[in-house]
Amino acid sequence: MNVFYEEAGTFKVGAILADNNTSLQIEAVHGKRSKIKASAVLFRFDTPPLAEFMGHVQKIAEELDPNFLWECCAQEIEFASDALATDYFGHTPNPVEAAATLLLLQNAPMYFYKKGHGRYKAAPPDALKAALAGQERKRLLAEQQARYVEQLNQFILPEEFKPSLSQLLYKPDKNSTEWKALEIVCTEKKLSAVKLMEKCGAIPSSHDYHFNQFIWEFFPEGTGFGELESQPAVENIVDLPHADAAAFSIDDASTTEIDDAFSVTPLSFGSFRIGIHIAAPALGIPPESALDQLAATRLSTVYLPGNKITMLPDGVITRFTLAEQAICPVVSLYLEVSDDYTVTGIESRIELIKITANLRHNELEQHFNDDALSKGHLQHALSKELTFLWNFACKLEKLRGKSNDTNNDKIDYSFEINDEHVSIIERRRGSPIDKVVSELMIYVNTEWGRQLTDAGITGIFRSQMNGKVKMSTSPAPHQGLGVSQYAWSSSPMRRYVDLINQRQLIALLRNEPPPYSRDSNNLLIAMRDFETAYGIYGEFQRSMERYWCLRWLLQEKIQTINAQVIKENLVKLDHIPLVTRVASLPEIAPGAYVKLRLSEIDLLERTFHAEFLQKQDS
Known part of the structure; x- marks a missing residue:
């Protein structure tokens, strides 16, 4: 004798080795033995053979139409799965038909709500309509994401990315289809999102990328003055x-x-x-x-x-x-x-x-x-x-x-x-x-x-x-x-x-x-906000000076340069206000000069690699 039972939301089959009324000892098709509760059993069967049973079930379940079964169901009342199977097949269902019906009901949660052991209820029409619309949206989004992935893999920027390019670059919605496609390709290509976007032609200017990032975050309305642009000040002279x-x-x-x-x-x-x-x-x-x-x-x-x-x-x-x-x-x-x-x-x-x-x-x-x-x-x-x-x-x-x-x-x-x-x-x-x-x-x-x-x-x-x-x-x-x-x-x-x-x-x-x-609120607020803004603006100025220092190194084709040790492995390059750490720098006293080899200058990341060559005479 065999059993068809439910365990952790999954339907399984097994041969009965021992029946202890409240529990059963069973053996699965692959030979694993386990103990299950008798209440988990949906029905018992002898045929077809255990090894063939789920194959027959799957074949019939694929032929069942969840929409037709939903239309056959009485609305607003619970029903037993075997009752629905009887109505559908026109006779008392055999074990394969009963299992196929259960599998269909289990796999169509938009159509049928589970209410208990082998019991279900048809979804209300409005809820089903909304669920099906949501499923269609997901399908279309999946197709869209696949198309995005295909284009990005060829370093082509999808047209749909262009209207929201700034948001994708500076503050992406990580639940969006665009970002998910970017993540997939970034993982495959082993690139950062910014680097991938650059390869797709979305960042024609590294300078504008950094400048626009600052504007996006701190001047969301733009840098213009609107109707105040040409409005004269009120003179009091x-x-x-x-x-x-x-x-x-x-x-x-x-x-x-x-x-x-x-x-x-x-x-x-x-x-x-x-x-x-x-x-x-x-x-x-x-x-x-x-x-x-x-x-x-x-x-x-x-x-x-x-x-x-x-x-x-x-x-x-x-x-x-x-x-x-x-x-x-x-x-x-x-x-x-x-x-x-x-x-x-x-x-x-x-x-x-x-x-x-x-x-x-x-x-x-x-x-x-x-x-x-x-x-x-x-x-x-x-x-x-x-x-x-x-x-x-x-x-x-x-x-x-x-x-x-x-x-x-x-x-x-x-x-x-x-x-x-x-x-x-x-x-x-x-x-x-x-x-x-x-x-x-x-x-x-x-x-x-x-x-x-x-x-x-x-x-x-x-x-x-x-x-x-x-x-x-x-x-x-x-x-x-x-x-x-x-x-x-x-x-x-x-x-x-x-x-x-x-x-x-x-x-x-x-x-x-x-x-x-x-105690003027305007004065206290201005003082507080000024300190914050002044710090942000100063940091932006320093970061853009760093950017132009790197541009200068590329422009002048500088591959080696002298630098002065500040402390430990921190040095300042000659002739430009650029400070960096040199991992390969040996222990050298602050103030001493060293010669460095420069490489891997990255204007988007504003980074470069510096390698110690030799200590310079003072």
Whole structure:
């Protein structure tokens, strides 16, 4: 005697070896013996032979039509499988027919719901319709996925991928048919998804891939300004006095947001009046205006080699930038300075000033440099003003206790991109240009921070204690700069924090209530969000500088290069701001130079391989 039984949702057959009423000892076709519960048995049979039984069952089950059986069933009531088999076959079913019916019911869960041991219920018509539609969708998706896989294997990008290309590259839905097809081919080809997409022509530009990834994540609405693109700022410069000085700016050649300028006016007895003039967009951007809300969203201009994403629209920048020959609204800090460069008087004003010149680093440095200053032979139309500012900056640096700052030995790098050709220019930090600009900016940010503090007006301060930098509404020392408080105020067109501080300062100078109180939500939110955004933007700039360094290595066909050991196996390559780890580097003291072989430069991953060749003589 044999049994047809159910175990763990599967139908099985076996020969009875022993019947113990509540349980049976059985032997399967392949000889395995096991013990089953008597309640698991659906029926017993003698023929056909055990080894042939399931073959006959499968053959008949394949002939059964689940849709026809469903139509034959009484709706909304349970039924026994043998009753359905009797109705279908027109007679009491034999063991093979009974088993085939059970197998069909078990394998058609959309049509029949299992309700118990050998008992089922027909699915409601609406539920069946929905289930069949879902099954058809799955079938079509499977066909679509197979077609995608076939095309991707030939490195052909399916047309359906193109509308959602950015999402596939930067934030894929891993349950989508497109991604599943990509995963299958990536596994077969042993490629990353990005590399596969590149081979399919989906990434024509490695630069655009990285840039667009940043835009996708942090500027989902795009980098444009919409209807604010051409909307002028609301000017508030009525009755502003005109300065009796003329100013000049000092910036990189690519700078369009010129925030700061300087003036030097001789006074009696060898003294001078120095003016530090900061562009005043706060006069044209009211708090909580549409333009202000946009700036509060961006929080800062984003910089990267050869490009930038400005915080403010071009129209606003054009109106407030300190452009040559323009008369511009500014907030000015005037310093009366004696002949020994001691500050004897300070005054802040809101005014209009004429900008006589926009000096650019690349041209100015040819005249205003250490060699010219040491020889006392500075040939420039503003030589007297520049020399005076240089001497004053040296005095300020000394007063801060930073005149022997080792940072002045470091190198800064600037990138110039022209038609995909990259030039990386080294500049020693602490050059006369750098010192003049940085010292005067430190002074103005420190002084205006002090004025806000003394007046009891809230500002956003940047402090540094024990190497940790943080922003706060409370003034605190900045140890790195050697000042008692520091409030960013000198770049209001490029940093939202500076714009906020400028509004507070203007209110102080006009003797008006400040726009922000200490517990202002807008101020606290802006401070918190600015720190986050500033970190993200800075990391993006560094990652794109790394990208262009790798482009430079390829462009110059550099295969070997010298590098300086920083620590352990970390080195910095010569002539470019590129740091990497060299696994093969032996134990060499920091500061030593080594020669490396470069290979496997990957612009998409922004990686390369560096191999130690030899130690170089110092």
